[in-house]
Amino acid sequence: MQSAVDLCGQRGARLTALRRRVLELIWKSHKPVGAYELLDILKNERRNAQPPTVYRALDFLLELGLVHRIESLNAFIGCCAPDTAHPSQFLICRDCGAAAEITDNRLDKAIAGLADEAGFSVLHRIVEVAGHCPNCREQGYE
Amino acid sequence: MQSAVDLCGQRGARLTALRRRVLELIWKSHKPVGAYELLDILKNERRNAQPPTVYRALDFLLELGLVHRIESLNAFIGCCAPDTAHPSQFLICRDCGAAAEITDNRLDKAIAGLADEAGFSVLHRIVEVAGHCPNCREQGYE
DNA sequence: TTAAATTATGTTATATTATAACGTTTTCGA
DNA sequence: TCGAAAACGTTATAATATAACATAATTTAA
Structure with missing residues (x-):
């Protein structure tokens, strides 16, 4: 805050x-x-x-x-890091509903690279991966 | 069809x-x-x-x-390749509104890798990159 | 081959998410 | 302290999506 x-x-x-x-x-x-x-x-x-x-x-x-x-x-x-500019990337659990914000350089580079190759200028990125978080997998969800 | x-x-x-x-x-x-x-x-x-x-x-x-x-x-x-299972990944132009479906191995691997490292099992992936397509950039949009 | 079960569609109503438009109040800087 | 800009109040409505139940079409299987 x-x-x-x-x-x-x-x-x-x-x-x-x-x-x-x-x-x-x-x-x-x-x-x-x-x-x-x-x-x-x-x-x-x-x-x-x-x-x-x-x-x-x-x-x-x-x-x-x-x-x-x-x-x-x-x-x-x-946002867990409001002071740094960064794309919005989340792992979203279909079971418990938690959304974990992630930062991953490979991902950033992959997106920057493919956009560049396509001649596309990037304004905003959305990455939302839905699945099951480690916690819920332990409870038996897969 | x-x-x-x-x-x-x-x-x-x-x-x-x-x-x-x-x-x-x-x-x-x-x-x-x-x-x-x-x-x-x-x-x-x-x-x-x-x-x-x-x-x-x-x-x-x-x-x-x-x-x-x-x-x-x-x-x-x-979907441009309905017969092959693949994540949903798009480059979306803010000017002309076109959405180009893309397939990029680096991106797939990056997501698979980071999910794996997080212990997260993936059900669905969304990648939506907003920006300007090559065509519209030529027309003066950046 | 026809009856039961399943799947698809029709129909009415409503839930959910989001914005338009305009007026009033508050804040800030000259 | 006054005028402009920003924030907020208020009413209305737009845009997106689903619930619930009825009917029709299709498939399955006895």
């Missing part, structure tokens, strides 16, 4: 009470969390909360790189 | 008129196409077309690997 404050300071961005609260809620969840889940929680705290309330906060947090959107789940998760 | 028929034959799957038509419509589009776009076209042909009409056909086609779903666009595109 402190690093979020710092980051906003550096960029002249305003981490308002609402935005901070949404970021907290995302971090509190140990799984990717949907916009309407966040909204349900916010409604207990601010009687006026509506979809734009949460989507605007999410847009802000996404823009700054403080959270990632997981496309295959329509859900959001805190 | 013939290869779709063949594939269904092999698997004992029923490529009905509706499913065949949806597949045709997807192939006719030179860009990823949304479910409701398909529905609008179908409505001109079958007065009864409703969302489940198209979503069920899409589910069937996805299951067989005849089409891919592009998560970041909520849209669907024909």
